[in-house]
Amino acid sequence: MSKMHIKMTVNGKAAEAHAEPRTLLIHLLREEFNLTGPHIGCDTGHCGACTIDMNGMSVKACTIFAAQANGAEVTTIEGIAAPDGTLHALQEAFREHHGLQCGFCTPGMITRAHRLLQENPSPSEDEIRHGISGNLCRCTGYQNIVKAISAAASELAAAKEAAQ
Amino acid sequence: MIPGAFDYHRPSSIDEAVKLLADLGEEARVLAGGHSLIPMMKLRMALPENLIDLQDIAELKGISEDGGTITIGAMTRQSEIIASALLAEKCPILRETALQIADPQVRNLGTMGGNVANGDPGNDMPAVMQALDAVYVIAGPGGSREVAARAFYEAAYFTALADGEVLTAIRFAGPPAGHGYAYEKQKRKIGDYATAAAAVILTMSGERCESASIALTNVGDTPLLAQAAGEALVGTDLGDDALKAAADAAKAITQPASDGRGPAEFRTSVAGVMVRNAIVRAAARAA
Numbered sequence: 001m002s003k004m005h006i007k008m009t010v011n012g013k014a015a016e017a018h019a020e021p022r023t024l025l026i027h028l029l030r031e032e033f034n035l036t037g038p039h040i041g042c043d044t045g046h047c048g049a050c051t052i053d054m055n056g057m058s059v060k061a062c063t064i065f066a067a068q069a070n071g072a073e074v075t076t077i078e079g080i081a082a083p084d085g086t087l088h089a090l091q092e093a094f095r096e097h098h099g100l101q102c103g104f105c106t107p108g109m110i111t112r113a114h115r116l117l118q119e120n121p122s123p124s125e126d127e128i129r130h131g132i133s134g135n136l137c138r139c140t141g142y143q144n145i146v147k148a149i150s151a152a153a154s155e156l157a158a159a160k161e162a163a164q
Numbered sequence: 165m166i167p168g169a170f171d172y173h174r175p176s177s178i179d180e181a182v183k184l185l186a187d188l189g190e191e192a193r194v195l196a197g198g199h200s201l202i203p204m205m206k207l208r209m210a211l212p213e214n215l216i217d218l219q220d221i222a223e224l225k226g227i228s229e230d231g232g233t234i235t236i237g238a239m240t241r242q243s244e245i246i247a248s249a250l251l252a253e254k255c256p257i258l259r260e261t262a263l264q265i266a267d268p269q270v271r272n273l274g275t276m277g278g279n280v281a282n283g284d285p286g287n288d289m290p291a292v293m294q295a296l297d298a299v300y301v302i303a304g305p306g307g308s309r310e311v312a313a314r315a316f317y318e319a320a321y322f323t324a325l326a327d328g329e330v331l332t333a334i335r336f337a338g339p340p341a342g343h344g345y346a347y348e349k350q351k352r353k354i355g356d357y358a359t360a361a362a363a364v365i366l367t368m369s370g371e372r373c374e375s376a377s378i379a380l381t382n383v384g385d386t387p388l389l390a391q392a393a394g395e396a397l398v399g400t401d402l403g404d405d406a407l408k409a410a411a412d413a414a415k416a417i418t419q420p421a422s423d424g425r426g427p428a429e430f431r432t433s434v435a436g437v438m439v440r441n442a443i444v445r446a447a448a449r450a451a
Contacts, residue, residue, distance in 0.1 A: 134267025
């Protein structure tokens, strides 16, 4: 059960570690790479607090071995804002619309919403609710989360139009 | 929760995977999407000493059609089933079912092969495969063989898959153009297994039902082909009597557990409602 050499691209930068194959990706990210944005909530694949982006898909990092992500391209909540710290439209919208309550689910919510808006840039309320159905908010504050995602979608669409 | 220790392997061909399974023996398991196996490993209810990750095996991926026969590679993700234009046109019940499995993140990794081969009675695709009369293509040390979905499931987590074998693909004749279909699933919340669910595929000739295939999810140790329920519809106009006969025939073969999803009597009753609703919706979609 020797350690493996695991390499991946995390938030645009090469990252590597020696880890046992049984190491879960969420532990590698948090404990080896010090990316504590993705949270461990239920630890059973239900709550989505550990949601990250892997190879262009939203996935739950608590139910993936780091070894499976060897060679993958990973984005965590830490990689969503611009390098100079300017918040992404989704992050701004969560602040503006009070989409954070206790904040525990927020990294997963925003990382999932970030991918959702790439899959579907102008989702309906129903599509947003189904799109984040793998992310639980135990403050049950979905109303403002949905509002924030919807506002960010409009914001991003307006910015895109202005750029053209 | 930390799983037990294991060695990790990532073969790039089916032959290599089968050879690894043979060489590593009983304590080796294949890893597809991992969304059933990894939770069991975290609970230490599964303690494989070797994991053989199938993600790099290109021949296990993809959806194709040849002469009316549809083939789905075992490592095809649920999200790929949902996005497939071919399946949306030729066999839309798969998209409808996949959308009712877990949540978007889980569907991005969860595979068709894992869903049908794991033998979990809560999984949704096995009943659909029984309704479609699909066959499973299995690779093993002695070469390749096929087993019908209707003969594959023996008990909860016990299937016709022998030690050393890997399910490589699912194959079925595409249902006829104009068929009606529905997968009706009652669940307590998104991400839950069914309290009861029913898959229906039928064809109509005018007002008359010509053929009907019905199977049930999570109301027994295995998926259940409700043959008598399907037969109760053939030749009828799907009137109230026929719907009741089909629902009663389906309920008669259920043996659900009493659990958090409700007492057995309730789940049997829900199975009847799912069958009736699925027939009505399938009929409305049939041309």
